[in-house]
Amino acid sequence: MRLEIVNKSKLWLGISGIVIAISLVGLLTRGLNLGIDFTGGNLIQVKFDKEVSLNELNTVLDEISKDYNQLGHGRIVQESEENEFMIRTIELSEEERNGILSKIKAFSEFDLLKSEKVGAAIGEELKVNATYALLLGSVLIVLYITLRFEFKFAIAAVVALFHDIIISVGIIALLAYEVNTPFIAAVLTILGYSINDTIVVFDRIREMHRKNKSAKLADIIDDSINSVMTRSINTSLTTFLAVGAMLIFGGDSLKTFMATLLVGVIAGTYSSIFVVSPVVYLLEKKEGLKNLK
């Protein structure tokens, strides 16, 4: 079987376009479900000794909010496991938090699994740092690829990169998973992974071009893709297995992280095969790899 990448590039880019559109709609309409790492606030995770339903807990919390009105607005309660809940609130002082906890205790004994408080300033910093990291990462990678391949390849790599990141972030928005600091690590890892895949394809194009400088651009690209195809699939599958295992058995705290990676791996594999090469073809059509190192 031989995949035609260049000839059918409209089809491949079209598929990407649709998925990107869905992701963007998700991102723009639902937005990311930002956790306290970004917004600032308190998070309490408790496991009750007795059977408690989400409704019951909410009724209790509504009652408590008469004394602590911080509980009244912007509160999010989620059941993470049986009788285990995460309560997200706006920023509380230590006294307020303790007061609320003791009132919940009066309702039922519990084990305090986790308690977090993040100041709004920290959340703001995180956003700024993440943006810096993303921009700096993109710039350095463009530089590196330009150095090792050529500038147009770098452009194609960045297109693939945004493709992968928009899709991963968009899908997470659609799933409404809560995102915190690890999410940023996941997105930046996708960045690395996406480039990783792309470079393996570039490497093949470079090699084939060196071997036969008079070969047609479309042939070089299709040949390259088809020779790295098995590798791409095998690598994605093994990474998929590793990440999938973590997602299913790795516990709740890394759920968003792993889900983001999983989507990123799929998007990254697709883009390295079906997005990067058509873009390289479009960019190089006129000059035909003459600047490739």
Place this chain on the structure above:
Amino acid sequence: MKKKLLIEIVIVLLISIGGMYFTFKKQMNLGLDLRGGAYILLEAQSDNGKAITSDDMARLVEVLDRRINGIGVAESRVQISGTDRVLVEIPGVTDTEQAVNMIGKTALLEFQLVEKDGTLTNTGLSGRDLESSEVTFGDMGQPQIAFTLNINGAERFAKITRDNIGRELAITLDGEIQSAPRINTAIPGGRGVISGNYTLEEAKSFSTLLNAGALPVRAEILETRSVGATLGKTSIEASIMAGKLAIGLIIAYMIIMYKFPGLIASIALINFGIIVFGVLNYIDAVLTLPGIAGFILSLGMAVDANVIIFERIKEEIRNGQSIIKSVDAGFKKAFSAIFDSNITTLIMTTILFSLGTGPVKGFAVTLTIGTIASMFTAIIVTKLLLKASLLYIKGINAKSFGIKEVA
């Protein structure tokens, strides 16, 4: 040829034994998310525009350290983070309440005279003149704090009491009156008792605060996180389980896909794990949940390098090359792809490390070590094992590489 191979084998063995030694020499340092504990980030606040100096920060850390030691927690860590922040990590404390109470207070003790209208006048005597304090019990058995002033403080205290007999002397902590006894007589010797309405707990932490000294600057708590030991234990179990499953699945997949070299790659992968954990332990890294994720991800990348190489070798064999020549050519041609792709990963991890905070840093560290180790194991260890097997094991042919037909 054989001699060179032998030397290489010895080197790789030494590295593996070294990795193993450091992996098992001591228990891995576990992060608070895995073992349970509290994490508190404070920021020094400059009052009236005075800049925070590095001296202030050093003293802040010193005082906080003394306070936490006062609670009697082993292995706590207090360190400067950035220019004006202090990171406090206390293992074992499942509730932040006590820790925050101990850390958040400036704990400035002051002796102030109560005026007729109830306002307070500073006497100039403060916690700085304190020598030590301890919890004692009053006549009724109620907990109270006995303090001893240093020579300088004792002199002042004697003078203040002598000059103000009949008035009330308020003892305040961070501006809050603890007690305001009437001065009945001049007190030489610099000893006194603060008899607020304390529970034993309160008296103990008050005394610890006094002994540790006041913070040189006000510190505001920006972030607190605490994880209960139960959750930490569940997380460890879950991630070990996931890690085992991931390794098992990857090994099975590699052997099915690549037959003999797949087996070699699996051995190399185990070697990879030993090296990564050996290095992590050697540099005293703290293993956190994101760190484990970084490890599992780099495991995927380590496999990738092997996959790239094996696909190349298969191509060469299919083109009719001999096995030995194919192996050599495969490694040679795969190198640039592995190198370039790993360098970009390292660029990302470097950025993550320099811009990221706690959990992201842990992820970046394991991913960096993992990426470098994966290059080493794929390019050196896998190659060595493959070549050695070709040399010493008879009957390895194209079929062993999972190739049915040779062109």
